[in-house]
Amino acid sequence: MPEHNPTQNTDAQNSRDNRDAETSVARPTWAEIDLDALAANFREVRRLVGSEVRVMAVVKADAYGHGASECARRLAAEGADWFAVALPEEGMELRRAGIVQPVLCLEGFWEGQAGACLAHKLVPVIYRLDMAEAFAAAARATGSVADVHVKIDTGMGRLGVRYSAAEEFARALKKFKHLRVDGLMTHFASADDAACDSFTGEQLARFHAALDSFRAAGHAPTFIDMANSAATFAHAAARGNMVRPGGVLYGLWRDVLPSQSESPSLRPVLAVRSRIILLKWIGAGETLGYGCTFEAARPTLVATLPIGYHDGYVRALSNRGRVIVRGQYAPVVGRVSMDLTLLDVTDVHGVELNDEVTLIGADGELSLTAEEIAKIAGTISYEITCGISARVPRKYKAGDRLRIAD
Numbered sequence: 547m548p549e550h551n552p553t554q555n556t557d558a559q560n561s562r563d564n565r566d567a568e569t570s571v572a573r574p575t576w577a578e579i580d581l582d583a584l585a586a587n588f589r590e591v592r593r594l595v596g597s598e599v600r601v602m603a604v605v606k607a608d609a610y611g612h613g614a615s616e617c618a619r620r621l622a623a624e625g626a627d628w629f630a631v632a633l634p635e636e637g638m639e640l641r642r643a644g645i646v647q648p649v650l651c652l653e654g655f656w657e658g659q660a661g662a663c664l665a666h667k668l669v670p671v672i673y674r675l676d677m678a679e680a681f682a683a684a685a686r687a688t689g690s691v692a693d694v695h696v697k698i699d700t701g702m703g704r705l706g707v708r709y710s711a712a713e714e715f716a717r718a719l720k721k722f723k724h725l726r727v728d729g730l731m732t733h734f735a736s737a738d739d740a741a742c743d744s745f746t747g748e749q750l751a752r753f754h755a756a757l758d759s760f761r762a763a764g765h766a767p768t769f770i771d772m773a774n775s776a777a778t779f780a781h782a783a784a785r786g787n788m789v790r791p792g793g794v795l796y797g798l799w800r801d802v803l804p805s806q807s808e809s810p811s812l813r814p815v816l817a818v819r820s821r822i823i824l825l826k827w828i829g830a831g832e833t834l835g836y837g838c839t840f841e842a843a844r845p846t847l848v849a850t851l852p853i854g855y856h857d858g859y860v861r862a863l864s865n866r867g868r869v870i871v872r873g874q875y876a877p878v879v880g881r882v883s884m885d886l887t888l889l890d891v892t893d894v895h896g897v898e899l900n901d902e903v904t905l906i907g908a909d910g911e912l913s914l915t916a917e918e919i920a921k922i923a924g925t926i927s928y929e930i931t932c933g934i935s936a937r938v939p940r941k942y943k944a945g946d947r948l949r950i951a952d
């Protein structure tokens with residue numbers, strides 16, 4: 547049953563009911579987002595860093611595929627201090643969802659978006675002088691002084707003012723009277739890898755030198771932040787006064803944090819499920835799917851699932867993945883295709899048409915983590931969760947309620 551919010555106006559309510567009706571007749575493939583697990587993971591981060599360190603929850607890329615609006619609302623209710631997105635477009639989506647906390651745009655803004663950023667109170671990361679100039683001009687036009695965060699590239703080599711140029715950049719920024727440097731930040735290349743700890747230490751040292759330069763030039767950034775998930779957990783010295791975790795909030799850690807003796811208390815947030823839409827026997831020696839890559843060694847009971855690589859169930863899982871059905875693991879057989887995937891369910895006792903199948907997540911005693919699936923597919927868990935496409939409706943779980951997104 548979808549949740550009915552009495553504060554919604556009638557039009558919104560109708561359009562939501564229509565949408566619920568549409569999704570309820572859609573094919574039986576969906577993602578479940580456990581907002582209570584998200585909240586528990588957030589509290590775990592809070593517990594770890596203590597009350598003196600702010601938490602900027604990273605919800606870019608639609609919250610790593612989990613749904614940015616719903617996740618941000620719950621994280622805001624749990625006390626997230628800031629949110630981070632990649633693009634101003636994503637920041638505006640958070641504003642439309644009612645998020646009032648400060649929002650940082652990690653990639654800055656595109657030409658022509660400065661005014662919109664200001665209007666929506668989105669704070670851009672700045673890494674070029676022409677961006678500073680454009681943002682200052684937009685601020686001057688509204689008679690305000692705009693906050694920006696400056697990113698220092700301390701060795702990642704991606705976005706940011708190269709650390710060797712930080713002093714010059716800090717001085718050059720002083721001429722923009724309508725800008726205030728509210729934050730100074732950097733990003734680690736390999737905080738998850740103990741073998742790279744000396745490089746992480748070097749990045750930290752370069753960042754502190756840049757911070758000194760900024761202060762010497764007369765800037766007084768409020769926020770000093772460096773730490774992604776891995777650094778938040780593994781490098782306490784790199785927490786500064788704000789951390790920027792993403793993955794751990796979604797319960798992704800097995801390929802995110804350095805391998806450690808103790809498992810962190812983090813719970814997976816995403817599950818992907820579907821239902822068997824066809825069951826059939828094929829004979830020994832017969833083949834399945836494109837390219838005939840699976841040949842049955844015995845009479846085989848084959849189940850068809852309405853999910854494929856367009857949904858983000860990646861083709862690399864062909865003949866390699868597994869799912870959970872009726873409390874048992876069953877292998878993926880043949881090539882995963884665009885909209886369909888096949889299973890060998892010969893050994894699944896009592897399997898029936900319409901049985902629920904878990905492709906990612908837990909079902910009873912068994913579970914399949916995004917990290918495990920990523921490993922089989924030769925990638926990382928983030929790419930798996932980000933890849934669950936918009937064609938897969940999200941259902942949000944809180945308490946014992948399961949509902950479609952607002």
Ligand SMILES: *Cc1c(COP(=O)(O)O)cnc(C)c1O
Pocket residue numbers: 604606652732733773774775776790791792793794802
């Ligand atoms: C994505 C991102 C993060 C979060 O990284 P996780 O590994 O998900 O914790 C933090 N900072 C920046 C600049 C990012 O781009």
